Amino acid sequence: AQSVTQLDSQVPVFEEAPVELRCNYSSSVSVYLFWYVQYPNQGLQLLLKYLSGSTLVESINGFEAEFNKSQTSFHLRKPSVHISDTAEYFCAVSSQGAQKLVFGQGTRLTINP
């Protein structure tokens, strides 16, 4: 069975500081990995994805994540955060032939001015 562990439930950082949100997964087969962002009282927005190819994937708003197969990780990073990045971030995994996304518990990113 697949599972996702997000190691930090809350991450407070100062504006313009770098941030890393950690995600580890377990799966016995090839995986597809995703990060979603959820702003208050909204649904989930796909932030970035790893399906195949380059292990480093980037979003349009400066986030990046690296698929590390040996460490079964897909950590999310941003070199300089903004107040507008304040949100809940969810890591999710799927695998070939599976119908569902399995989500972690989420990490609440709080940006302090």
Place this chain on the structure above:
Amino acid sequence: ETGVTQSPTHLIKTRGQQVTLRCSSQSGHNTVSWYQQALGQGPQFIFQYYREEENGRGNFPPRFSGLQFPNYSSELNVNALELDDSALYLCASSPAGGSASYEQYFGPGTRLTVT
């Protein structure tokens, strides 16, 4: 391109009642999945529909049921509501074929409160 839409936005029901939630998939997407997100938790997979048939189900009891229509829209029905059914219900759609079929795009959700 129209995104995933859900209705209603909010709903309050009494324990024991039945509820129907609706979802319209994103243009060009033929697969719909439903998730339950309890407060402070990650979404949990309920089931998925493809070509009007259930195509996978999570660990939810039979009182959670669904439908998909020829235009790919979908309904989630919950019978005999319990207090623990209070949650945000999320619908997601995905395109058919290849690795892109694993990408799911979510609607804004329906907030269900059971009293």
